[in-house]
Amino acid sequence: MPNHPQADASTQQNRLVLLTGCSGYVGGRLLPMLESLPLKLRCLARKPEAVAGQVNSSTEVVQGDVLDRPSLDHALAGVHTAYYLVHLMSGSKDFEKEDRQAAVNFAEAARMAGVRRIIYLGGLGDDEAAGLSPHLRSRHEVGQIFRDSGVETIEFRASLVIGAGSLSFDLVKTLTERLPVMLCPLWLKTPTQPIAVDDVLRYLLAALDLPPGESRTFEIGCEDITTYGGIIQEYARQKGLRRWLIYVPVLTPYLSSLWLTLVKPAAFEVGRHLIEGLKNPTVVRDRKALSVFPFRPMSLKEAIARTIEASESRGS
Numbered sequence: 001m002p003n004h005p006q007a008d009a010s011t012q013q014n015r016l017v018l019l020t021g022c023s024g025y026v027g028g029r030l031l032p033m034l035e036s037l038p039l040k041l042r043c044l045a046r047k048p049e050a051v052a053g054q055v056n057s058s059t060e061v062v063q064g065d066v067l068d069r070p071s072l073d074h075a076l077a078g079v080h081t082a083y084y085l086v087h088l089m090s091g092s093k094d095f096e097k098e099d100r101q102a103a104v105n106f107a108e109a110a111r112m113a114g115v116r117r118i119i120y121l122g123g124l125g126d127d128e129a130a131g132l133s134p135h136l137r138s139r140h141e142v143g144q145i146f147r148d149s150g151v152e153t154i155e156f157r158a159s160l161v162i163g164a165g166s167l168s169f170d171l172v173k174t175l176t177e178r179l180p181v182m183l184c185p186l187w188l189k190t191p192t193q194p195i196a197v198d199d200v201l202r203y204l205l206a207a208l209d210l211p212p213g214e215s216r217t218f219e220i221g222c223e224d225i226t227t228y229g230g231i232i233q234e235y236a237r238q239k240g241l242r243r244w245l246i247y248v249p250v251l252t253p254y255l256s257s258l259w260l261t262l263v264k265p266a267a268f269e270v271g272r273h274l275i276e277g278l279k280n281p282t283v284v285r286d287r288k289a290l291s292v293f294p295f296r297p298m299s300l301k302e303a304i305a306r307t308i309e310a311s312e313s314r315g316s
């Protein structure tokens with residue numbers, strides 16, 4: 001706890017925080033929470049006009065693109081803490097190369113601007129395991145690039161984020177609602193430990209107030225280890241749907257693509273990369289987040305219940 005709360009509060013008020021990815025799923029939800037804190041907020045957006053209606057009048061929006069290195073100097077000038085909630089997967093076929101370049105650009109600009117901390121949300125998955133998907137490998141590489149830059153980095157590693165509007169959870173929701181009988185690949189039995197979006201946001205906010213120190217990586221997840229099939233079954237149970245999952249040893253790319261045609265075409269590229277990632281176990285092996293942060297993430301059951309409630313109140 002701080003020794004001088006008043007001095008600490010005034011320091012916080014002067015702290016300039018940069019939020020990237022404010023038009024995205026996680027960043028868009030973090031934005032109003034940051035705006036409610038006593039700090040100065042700046043958002044980096046590729047299209048500032050697209051986020052103008054989303055931000056408070058006190059929030060500065062600057063134009064920038066993580067693939068455009070010079071645009072980052074202005075965005076990061078005077079910044080104390082920078083959130084990196086960007087990924088390029090949706091727009092790019094060669095996302096690994098571009099994600100790497102984006103991270104190198106951001107890390108270099110942050111170091112030159114004297115940024116004290118980068119807070120980054122990446123993906124769970126065992127680096128040592130053979131066959132880590134390109135998506136997860138790339139998420140880990142981004143964290144490593146930040147740490148190697150010398151800017152203190154707080155990396156959170158999460159599996160599927162459960163929440164209304166999360167693309168990966170929407171895949172689960174759409175498939176469950178549309179297919180009473182699903183032919184499933186065996187990797188839907190892969191262990192995973194998803195997390196509620198509200199808990200992700202709690203961790204991201206709490207990272208602002210961690211004492212300065214070394215770079216740290218926190219693996220985060222809900223209470224339960226489940227499988228993707230388990231998430232589908234729990235969602236179906238809570239929606240009162242009877243669903244049959246029939247596991248087949250080999251699901252051809254053709255059948256996989258049939259699954260994905262049920263989802264909106266814009267989601268196809270992202271969905272394909274996410275589905276490749278489902279083959280890797282994504283469970284919390286390092287549980288230190290539970291001792292460092294003063295809260296416990298909710299259960300899978302509660303995360304899904306909250307999501308259903310939020311979707312129903314949005315009418316989706």
Ligand SMILES: NC(=O)c1ccc[n+]([C@@H]2O[C@H](COP(=O)([O-])OP(=O)(O)OC[C@H]3O[C@@H](n4cnc5c(N)ncnc54)[C@H](OP(=O)(O)O)[C@@H]3O)[C@@H](O)[C@H]2O)c1
Pocket residue numbers: 020021022023024025026027045046047064065066067084085086087088090121122123139158159160161162166167168169
């Ligand atoms: N959602 C999940 O289930 C989940 C699970 C685990 C980890 N994560 C991690 O959480 C982070 C955020 O994910 P998300 O689901 O919120 O992503 P998202 O909804 O796809 O949003 C991505 C954001 O990145 C921005 N962006 C893309 N290319 C950019 C560029 N070249 N320059 C600047 N900004 C750019 C997008 O802005 P534009 O509006 O300009 O496109 C958008 O705001 C990612 O690192 C992801 O790996 C997410």
